[in-house]
Amino acid sequence: MTELLVKNAYVIDPLNGIRGEVMDIAVRDGWIVESVHDGAEVIDARGCLTLPGGIDSHTHICGTKVNFGRYMMPEDMRAGRTERRGVMHSTSGYSVPTTYGNSYRYCAMGYTSVLEGAMAPLEARHTHEEFAATPLQDTMANTLFDGNWPVMEAVRDRDVKRAAAIVAWTLAAVKGFAIKLTNPGGSECWGWGKNVKCIREMVPHFEVSPAEIIETLIRANELLRLPHSVHLHCNNLGVPGNYQCTIGSMDLAPDLNPDRQSLYLTHVQFHAYGGTSWKDICLKAEPVAHAVNRKPQVTIDMGQMMFGKTTTMTADGPMEFNLYRLHHNKWSNHDVELETVSGIIPVYYSRTSIVNCVMWAIGLELALLVSNPWRCLLATDNPNGCPFIRYPEIIALLMSRRYRDEELRSLVSEAMSQIILPSLDREFDWHDIPVMTRAGQARALGIRSIGKGHLGLGAEADIAIYPLRVDETDPSRQYRDVIRAFQKTSWTVKRGRPVARDGEILDPGINKTIWVKPKVPDSYDMGKDPEFALNFDRYYTVRMSNYPVQELYLQRSLCMESEAHL
Amino acid sequence: MKVILSAKPRKNPFIPVEAETIIPARFLEPADTLTVAVGNRTRPLTDVFDMAIEGTATDAAGVEVVLRGDTSRVKRVGEYMEAGKIRVEGDIGMHCGNFMKGGEIEILGSADGWLGREMRGGRILCHGNASHYCGSGYRGEKHGMRGGVLEVKGHAGDFTAEYLAGGDVIIHGNCGDMPGVEMKGGSLTIAGSCSRPCGNMTGGTCTILGRVTGMLPTFRRTGTVTREPGGVILTRFEGDVANRGKGTLFIRDWQYTL
Numbered sequence: 001m002t003e004l005l006v007k008n009a010y011v012i013d014p015l016n017g018i019r020g021e022v023m024d025i026a027v028r029d030g031w032i033v034e035s036v037h038d039g040a041e042v043i044d045a046r047g048c049l050t051l052p053g054g055i056d057s058h059t060h061i062c063g064t065k066v067n068f069g070r071y072m073m074p075e076d077m078r079a080g081r082t083e084r085r086g087v088m089h090s091t092s093g094y095s096v097p098t099t100y101g102n103s104y105r106y107c108a109m110g111y112t113s114v115l116e117g118a119m120a121p122l123e124a125r126h127t128h129e130e131f132a133a134t135p136l137q138d139t140m141a142n143t144l145f146d147g148n149w150p151v152m153e154a155v156r157d158r159d160v161k162r163a164a165a166i167v168a169w170t171l172a173a174v175k176g177f178a179i180k181l182t183n184p185g186g187s188e189c190w191g192w193g194k195n196v197k198c199i200r201e202m203v204p205h206f207e208v209s210p211a212e213i214i215e216t217l218i219r220a221n222e223l224l225r226l227p228h229s230v231h232l233h234c235n236n237l238g239v240p241g242n243y244q245c246t247i248g249s250m251d252l253a254p255d256l257n258p259d260r261q262s263l264y265l266t267h268v269q270f271h272a273y274g275g276t277s278w279k280d281i282c283l284k285a286e287p288v289a290h291a292v293n294r295k296p297q298v299t300i301d302m303g304q305m306m307f308g309k310t311t312t313m314t315a316d317g318p319m320e321f322n323l324y325r326l327h328h329n330k331w332s333n334h335d336v337e338l339e340t341v342s343g344i345i346p347v348y349y350s351r352t353s354i355v356n357c358v359m360w361a362i363g364l365e366l367a368l369l370v371s372n373p374w375r376c377l378l379a380t381d382n383p384n385g386c387p388f389i390r391y392p393e394i395i396a397l398l399m400s401r402r403y404r405d406e407e408l409r410s411l412v413s414e415a416m417s418q419i420i421l422p423s424l425d426r427e428f429d430w431h432d433i434p435v436m437t438r439a440g441q442a443r444a445l446g447i448r449s450i451g452k453g454h455l456g457l458g459a460e461a462d463i464a465i466y467p468l469r470v471d472e473t474d475p476s477r478q479y480r481d482v483i484r485a486f487q488k489t490s491w492t493v494k495r496g497r498p499v500a501r502d503g504e505i506l507d508p509g510i511n512k513t514i515w516v517k518p519k520v521p522d523s524y525d526m527g528k529d530p531e532f533a534l535n536f537d538r539y540y541t542v543r544m545s546n547y548p549v550q551e552l553y554l555q556r557s558l559c560m561e562s563e564a565h566l
Numbered sequence: 567m568k569v570i571l572s573a574k575p576r577k578n579p580f581i582p583v584e585a586e587t588i589i590p591a592r593f594l595e596p597a598d599t600l601t602v603a604v605g606n607r608t609r610p611l612t613d614v615f616d617m618a619i620e621g622t623a624t625d626a627a628g629v630e631v632v633l634r635g636d637t638s639r640v641k642r643v644g645e646y647m648e649a650g651k652i653r654v655e656g657d658i659g660m661h662c663g664n665f666m667k668g669g670e671i672e673i674l675g676s677a678d679g680w681l682g683r684e685m686r687g688g689r690i691l692c693h694g695n696a697s698h699y700c701g702s703g704y705r706g707e708k709h710g711m712r713g714g715v716l717e718v719k720g721h722a723g724d725f726t727a728e729y730l731a732g733g734d735v736i737i738h739g740n741c742g743d744m745p746g747v748e749m750k751g752g753s754l755t756i757a758g759s760c761s762r763p764c765g766n767m768t769g770g771t772c773t774i775l776g777r778v779t780g781m782l783p784t785f786r787r788t789g790t791v792t793r794e795p796g797g798v799i800l801t802r803f804e805g806d807v808a809n810r811g812k813g814t815l816f817i818r819d820w821q822y823t824l
Contacts, residue, residue, distance in 0.1 A: 074706035
């Protein structure tokens with residue numbers, strides 16, 4: 001039995017309605033309990049801001065795509081080098097760091113759970129192997145179904161239950177966490193050198209539209225009673241004029257779940273552009289944010305872009321090809337058999353580019369215009385918008401109008417005419433930020449029930465203590481202090497063990513992978529479906545029996561079982 | 567001030583020494599602050615070299631460092647150097663003079679790979695041969711050498727002046743495969759022969775006075791020029807057309823087969 005007592009913590013815990021109380025947190029064997037014995041290890045928080053461990057609901061840190069980014073960008077490894085020290089492995093890299101680099105940097109910022117934004121099911125093993133080397137965060141993987149042939153066949157036949165059964169079999173086989181749709185239908189079109197322009201266009205051969213794929217999978221998701229909703233990367237990412245497509249996708253979502261959203265739209269910043277070309281691109285954060293405000297069944301994340309160098313990587317292959325034609329730099333493209341595609345290119349977001357300035361402003365405008373912070377979460381689609389180590393700057397931008405004005409002054413004047421950011425007075429307070437960085441994520445991902453994202457009794461003891469006294473800090477003026485505090489916790493506690501102090505890692509750590517296993521009736525078990533098996537063996541390069549990821553690949557696993565309603 | 571560093575005999579001379587501390591400016595500091603990495607261990611510089619200092623200097627420009635003995639495994643000598651002189655009496659290891667901004671490096675023997683990589687200015691003179699990636703960029707980077715002069719009296723290896731963006735590279739002997747590939751600016755002169763030069767070139771000038779084999783078909787011939795001394799007639803090419811490049815290539819003699 002190991003016990004820990006965090007004393008004098010200034011706690012903000014939105015899921016339990018605690019809005020800044022100085023209290024003690026007792027921890028036994030990794031869980032928060034009523035009280036501990038006298039001999040327990042003590043951490044004195046000295047009245048500093050104490051939050052539940054951070055949760056990133058959309059990041060790319062593990063898997064084949066990320067690793068190909070590392071292959072492709074050896075120059076990225078020249079930055080961010082740290083030597084082996086104590087329990088820490090050596091690390092390197094800035095936008096696509098080594099797995100340990102990701103893990104340590106997240107940990108220093110107080111993040112204890114992360115969701116890999118896109119895992120191709122066929123390549124799940126690699127993702128799980130990298131999860132094992134990301135030891136200080138609990139991990140989950142969004143599983144790609146955007147161009148899945150059996151799913152698209154079920155969608156064409158309007159058979160929601162069969163689509164649900166295929167999803168259930170695949171998620172359990174690859175130890176995935178949720179359904180991810182990246183440019184649904186577009187990946188299959190890309191196999192023919194084409195793309196879908198909006199949600200009503202048809203995918204060749206399968207004769208289904210992205211709208212049908214999205215709708216069917218939202219219903220299938222709820223039939224399976226999965227913790228998270230469908231996680232959607234809309235069609236037409238990064239194309240001027242795409243905002244209508246984004247609003248159209250939101251309109252597809254029925255309100256099916258009282259506890260959380262029915263549709264999660266990720267990195268919406270990239271999907272809120274107006275205009276017809278790069279020359280007349282304009283901001284459409286306002287209509288998109290109003291659409292979110294109108295639809296309680298939708299939650300979004302910002303996908304904030306920050307100026308500087310980064311690598312973009314996504315399962316949206318055609319979009320990456322278009323970016324390549326713009327930049328003429330390196331490009332990689334990958335086809336994953338009957339499932340999906342991916343592409344990678346390096347980019348530099350510059351303050352002198354009108355397009356980049358507009359992108360920067362859209363992310364912030366979205367966050368400020370969505371009235372409920374529970375429904376617009378903080379993420380950058382790491383590393384696409386910028387590497388996650390810049391979250392503290394985004395927090396400060398949201399909390400301080402003065403900081404925003406200062407940044408706005410450094411943008412090119414041509415971009416300013418259309419940016420409404422200067423007119424937005426809203427400044428987020430100390431209660432909004434924990435919502436946007438942990439509580440909101442826990443609710444959106446449906447992992448509150450397993451003790452994530454809060455500090456109530458029975459919660460998992462993931463605690464982040466920031467070197468910041470809320471009563472003595474005015475975030476709108478002292479934004480530099482806010483940035484500094486969120487960059488480095490004074491303590492990060494993971495499952496009851498102090499794992500980081502002042503940015504220094506203390507514990508090698510061992511993480512767990514959270515995955516789902518919907519229980520379906522025998523007649524819907526795809527493992528026994530002759531047609532599914534036949535097509536599998538006909539079209540895949542692997543045998544169906546070799547496809548599932550053995551539990552051996554998961555160091556610790558937490559399987560969230562659900563009773564499917566089929 | 568003259569600093570003479572004589573390499574001590576080592577038990578295992580194959581273990582590389584990373585000696586980025588060997589630049590003139592660092593010898594103005596007390597000697598006990600200077601360390602090198604021998605394999606994966608950090609050691610005082612004086613563990614690896616016998617050091618003798620003659621005279622004094624007030625700034626880096628007045629310092630001359632002389633390296634003696636077996637320095638063929640000593641890497642990163644002259645990295646980020648800005649002034650002064652380094653004279654290597656034998657061979658030198660990899661990455662000599664990378665990011666160099668000014669001053670002079672003279673190598674009496676041969677240089678291993680990556681000589682003058684991403685060099686910004688100053689002058690490197692190598693009397694022997696240089697190995698691969700002489701005057702080039704680094705893995706994944708889009709810009710190689712940006713300024714300065716790099717002269718090799720002997721031969722150079724493959725990918726000489728890869729991603730060259732500025733400055734002059736002069737090779738008196740032959741080059742290996744693909745010199746000047748992805749060149750963007752600056753000038754590359756090869757007195758000897760080479761194969762497949764300047765693929766994907768977008769700018770800069772390359773002159774090859776020997777024979778080119780495996781000449782790329784994506785260069786457009788645009789006339790001849792006569793070069794003094796000796797009245798050598800060189801054919802002028804422009805390209806790389808495949809890349810919409812605007813580089814210039816002067817070649818005396820070429821064949822399209824390898």
